[in-house]
Amino acid sequence: MKLTLVGAGPGDPELITLKAVRALEAADVVMYDALVARELLDYCRPDALKVYVGKRKGAYSCTQEEINPLIVHYAQNYGHVVRLKGGDPFVFGRGYEEAEFARQHGIEVALVPGISSTYAVPALAGVPLTSRGVAESFWVVTGTTKDGELSNDLQLAAQSSATVVVLMGIHQLPKIAALFSSVGKADLPVAIIQNGSTADQKMVVGRVSSIVKQVENEGISNPAVIVLGEVVGLIGRSAHCISSAVTQISAEDSMPADLT
DSSP states (O other), X not given: OEEEEEEOBSSOTTSSOHHHHHHHHHOSEEEEOTTSOGGGGGGSOTTOEEEEOOOBTTBXXXXXXXXXXXXXXXXXXXXXXXXXXXXXXXXXXXXXXXXXXXXXXXXXXXEEOOOOHHHHHHHHTTOOSOBTTTBSOEEEEESSOTTSSXXXXXXXXXXXXXEEEEESOGGGHHXXXXXXHHTTOTTOEEEEEESTTSTTOEEEEEETTTHHHHHHHHTOOSSEEEEESGGGGGHHHHHHHHHHHHHHHHHHHTSOGGGO
């Protein structure tokens, strides 16, 4: 009996690790979430059981209290269960809870970390979370706690000079904007990226004072990553640098060997 917690990455099916692919190939059962790219299931054996246990706001599938015993059931009856979760299982993925529940029932547990949307989604949109002279650190905060309120950590984060990344916070955006405005940051740049790393990616860039209206006008919804900080102002410049670097590399690659 074995449970392997596997991070599927931020959405793009190519952003999965080789170790994760090998786990999927070896699985007897794959329990996957709503934000997992369905193409990843192609790595499973034809005889593997695939079980959807997605959790999305407004669309019921399975609660965490139902998922935990299901893991144990499938491990006891089938053998090797892969729990395929969006992003990284230990970054707001409740992976620790699932691992502990499995261990308590005598099930071996392994972990395959995934690329987290925390940093991957902003990076792919041209937003560095840190940059010399602009931001020295970053916070990662959940937008909604278990009781449906803003995290107290967000209040502390808003008072720092660090970049603030908020996951699962689009429905709390008016409260988040009000909080940042209350500490004198109404003009702070904000980027909100929906469906990051996928073909359906959509991004809105603005200021704390205007972002709520912009999101309403553009119809931005979950899943989305909110980035608040001066680094958002680097979007245009970082895209130019990346483009220049690609051009330069291409030019060097095309030079005759004796001239390089």
